[in-house]
Amino acid sequence: QLQLVESGGGLVQPGGSLRLSCAVSGVNSHYYAIGWFRQAPGEEREGVSCISPSVDSINYADSVKDRFTISRDIAKNMAYLQMNSLNSEDTAVYYCAAGGTIQGQCVMTPSNYHAWGKGTLVTVSS
Numbered sequence: 178q179l180q181l182v183e184s185g186g187g188l189v190q191p192g193g194s195l196r197l198s199c200a201v202s203g204v205n206s207h208y209y210a211i212g213w214f215r216q217a218p219g220e221e222r223e224g225v226s227c228i229s230p231s232v233d234s235i236n237y238a239d240s241v242k243d244r245f246t247i248s249r250d251i252a253k254n255m256a257y258l259q260m261n262s263l264n265s266e267d268t269a270v271y272y273c274a275a276g277g278t279i280q281g282q283c284v285m286t287p288s289n290y291h292a293w294g295k296g297t298l299v300t301v302s303s
């Protein structure tokens with residue numbers, strides 16, 4: 178059974194940066210795509226970014242493209258989300274999740290992910 182634990186959230190000023198980490202444990206964890214999702218108060222959970230097991234498929238939501246960078250270290254069973262140029266609209270609970278791919282491509286559809294962390298809160302405020 179896969180387990181995922183996020184860390185690295187916190188309070189940051191607009192324009193600042195944070196790096197979120199996701200520790201993945203469990204059998205064959207490296208076979209799964211990793212997705213980052215976020216959920217703001219009163220909003221639905223949305224996909225932020227995803228990365229395939231072989232790191233040859235990476236996708237970003239338009240709202241974070243050119244500001245966020247996803248990566249993973251297979252050997253350490255870790256995934257990361259580097260977030261730069263943060264603004265108030267990035268305030269949310271961020272979740273990492275493990276799931277499958279579709280024809281080798283990662284997707285940012287929550288229903289495609291079957292194992293989830295409990296989330297880490299990111300607050301962007303002055």
